[in-house]
Amino acid sequence: MNMTAASLTGVFVLLVLAGGAWWLLRHPAFSIQAITVQGDVTRNxxxxxxxxxxxxxxxxxxxxxxxxxxxxxxxxxWVRGAVVHRDFPSSLRAVLVEHEPMALWGDDGSNKMVNQQSRVFEASVEDVDVERLPRLKGPDDQSAIVVQMYRHLLPIFEAMDMDIDQLELTTRGSWRVMTQSGAWLELGRGTEAEVGAQLKVFFRTLSQVTARYGRTPTALAGADLRHKDGYALRLRGVTTLEAQAQKKP
Known part of the structure; x- marks a missing residue:
């Protein structure tokens, strides 16, 4: 009898506790009433x-x-990451980190950008100064490779007082650059080191070649560096010409 009474008492206590827990879980006092937003939030x-x-x-x-x-x-x-906490009894606290764009991504008219972590995201480009951002192109899943190549090539162009306006990784795996002055450079395939080395050779000979035609490197309209022993060059005001550039420094 004592065991039966104890068992019944235990069951009763469990039922009371379960009912109390159910009441707490469903009580309106614990419904989410407020969300506090923290973090460096500037675009939201x-x-x-x-x-x-x-x-x-x-x-x-x-x-x-x-x-x-x-x-x-x-x-x-614009939200890159969020950490959400509970604040008793009825609030949530969200700590947010926003995307920091380093370049536009894809074709003109797209709302895609790539952030400082090389991640493609979508947001209104009207919220940024598009004139200050380069445009990068390539498959979304290779954005890290495109960003890495951009960062490798940028100081090479800056040493020639040129800026990269657009860098593209084509579907065939070839690299193309357009400078802010509108010159297109076909860089071909290769690693960062290979493409960068070929570009440096081109820039070392560019001043000499343009001087022959009474021009400076600012007259550059386009170049194709995919030739084995030289490059094809286009200068503003000069007909298309073939300039043989030695691969040695």
Missing amino acids: NAVTLRANVMPQLSGNFFTIDLNRTREAFEAVP
């Missing part, structure tokens, strides 16, 4: 973020899925 404001995220939330303080909530924040344009 807290009101807009809450308006985008709140409709996607389900559950209360105890039952809400923080991973899904984080994904909801990261789906908002």
